[in-house]
Amino acid sequence: MIEGMVIAGIATGANDGYIYVRAEYPKAVARLTLAIEQATELGLLGDNILGTNFSFKMHINRGAGAFVCGEGSALTASIEGKRGMPRTKPPRTVEHGLFDKPTVLNNVETYANVSTIINKGSEWFKKIGTENSTGTKTFALTGNIQNAGLIEVPMGTTLREVIFDIGGGVRDGGEFKAVQIGGPSGGCLTEEHFDLPLDFDSLSKVGAIIGSGGLVVMDQKTCMVEVARFFMDFTQKESCGKCVPCREGTKRMLEILNRIVDGKGEDGDIELLKELGEAISKTALCGLGKTAAGPVLSTIKYFENEYKAHIYDKKCPAGACQKLKTITIDPELCKGCSKCARNCPVNAIKGEIKKPFVIDQKLCIKCGACLSNCPFKAIKEM
């Protein structure tokens, strides 16, 4: 990567390079610092590199972990010591970037590819991958998968190869349900996409993105509404708050999703989520907002029935949403000891000693306190 940046510096006439890395990644910071030191000692960085009259200095800038600082103009603002907040374009970063100077801004992966491409030639590089998506791509494969970790594959590798050949299939013998691709603002893919080549064109055709290269595998026990809620919780907290659709819209989408997984979903919620999602995607100022609704819209697209079950039947088909569970006492097993009633924080359990106790479903808040306390395992969760 350092070499790639130096080459970019030579190509554009830049003499300073900045690495923006999260302060929460101390290991990465330490390694980068060491690499820069070593490169400087070897005369590959600093003044008059390899005796030429070209000089290039590298700076490490530790960010405070704001997701939005992955957006170019927010990132440069952050390096300048300003609030990490995207600005309108034009002007683009290549015209007015860091400190108002033309700036080449790329991901780590891009720079890391530069020296290899220069060494082996672009023809060699183009042979890897597909016609429009050349080269390789790294993915962070995680979730309910046998072999989790960082992988690098040629562009166009199918989802099936990634999940089964490399990932070794779903963990603990579980059954595959979906994979979330592209990070917290990506979309989900299902079984029908197993043979989809992972490249830019094919993914955009099904409304997904490569994004950050995240691949989260989910099994049948995963609730897709909860997945959408989880990612929305993340993006709405990470929104910089500048533009109205992203700031206010994601907050309202999260509000609705919270309601749904709490069993308080209402008729019309799915439509309202779609309406909000579309408006945010089309009008938000930066990439974060434009993609924030991705997980919600794609889970509605492929798993609308799960949403419906939550809203209309007050059931979570995956059995994952705590608030939608029904907790009952099996009268056959209950000895009437009253331990559960004494542990219930809302007094939802009534009964006479030595007779089976009963849970008032209207009062029960599904906290599960009784479950773990029954000495006779008479309490069941469904």
Add this chain to the structure above:
Amino acid sequence: MSEYMIIDGIKAEINGEKNILELARKVGIEIPAFCYDPELSIYGACRMCMFEDERGRLEASCSTPPRAGMVIKTNTAKLRKYRKMILELLLANHCRDCTTCHMSGKCRLQEFAYKFNIEGVRFPNNACQLSPDHSSYCILRDPGKCILCGKCVRMCNEIQSVGAIDYAFRGSKMKIATAFDGDIANSPCVGCGQCAAVCPTGAITIRDDADLVWKALGNPEVEVSVQVAPAVRVGLGTEFGFEEGTNVMGKLVTALKEMGFDKVYDTNIGADLTIMEESNELIHRIKKGGKLPMFTSCCPAWIRFAEDKYPDLLDNISTCKSPMQMLAATVKATYKGEKKHVHVAIMPCSAKKDEAKRAKFNGDVDYVLSAQEVVRMIREHGIHFKYLEESLPDVPFKEYTGASVIFGASGGVMEAALRTAVETITGQKLGNVEFSEVRGMQGVKEAEYAVGDLNVKVAVVSGLKNATEICNKVRSGECDYQFIEIMSCPGGCVNGGGQPFVDAFKRSDMDYKGMRASGLYKTDANMSARKSHENSAISALYDNFFGEVGGHKAHELLHTHYEPKNK
């Protein structure tokens, strides 16, 4: 060859417009926007101003420059749908108690909710639970009304370089806050009220003290006198159907009398007094080797700013009190009545509210009302302003000169001081009393005059960002001015924070500041006495009360001193 683009089927000629929003306005298309203001940087946050191009893509018109050959639509079904959603989202997070809001009828959010036919809001609303910040004498901040358009932040930082407020927190927790989220009164805020002047909603307004004045007016034991600043008379007419810049002083005097003020005086007398003292001080500094350049001292927001940011330049500021305080001190000191005397000042300014509270001014001004508050009081009293007869202020503080009335425009104090100083130094009557080099709405104006054997170099600055640049030059010794006029509000008091609200669209469509200023210059041109030292009432005041200009009594009542803020 001219270049064109097509907006909603209309051929629009491109003439260097900065963005599509401005170009569309010129061909009669109003693209809605909250966060756009022609005088501030582009922010692009409200997303109301989006347009659709031929390929169905959406872009914000405030941040897209017009390009020849572009074909766009500003009002498609898709755009309407999204705009309505944005409005619904904003309304859901807005304390919608319009009936008790000072901005009702002027609020951009209210206007758009009405125009876009928003019939309901589908989301829960807790905005009214946020509590307002009452700490400042000048402005009132109500976060429950804020739509985060960022205009106030841009005003306070870009134009005023005060930096009292900025964005804090992320996502839906974002808000406008002072450093460490403290009270605005404990921030570097100078009270200029320019944030309120651009806020499209009721989230920042000028503090309202009308109730206190009504109480004094209703008390038979109290005599209430009032003074009216120059800029107010050309600012307030629009609220009653007059053309921008019309001088409505005569009607205002009648209205104030009807409302129960016992005596109505003209702040212009204070301005003439200021010129007598200030030009004397300037000549003294120039001739006796005093601290130069000398800065004017009429603007209290500038004084606060200097005390905070330029404590080392405080000796350069004229020791003259502002016209308001000079007149108030004189009114109070010469009052002979039996009753308790309450003195009110009607100002174009929110910072004057803070100035009046300064301990060293002994409460000479009991209450300051902004032009906005007076407009509301006139309405509340059921006065049909437009049809009022005109009347004159009361003796002995009614007779003024053309020099004083121009105080309301940037450059006015300078010009008035020059008229008197030049005649005093040369001992000869000026042929032409107009110093046109210092007129106009530009933020920085410079001029050089040969006065007798002296070469007088002056600068006139409005807007505190411009003031910062001049102050830095003075500090580093890079400039050799003798006299510098500084007004905090861009264009001077005609554009004061307390003047009637001017909507952002009107701001881009017409030069309202210039129109108000020319109203003042017109009044000046029609006067027979146009130099402060020709005011016979002022001569009488010195003869019978103050004694000499710059003398002992004058010093006691008309001068002051400044203290660094952090001392």
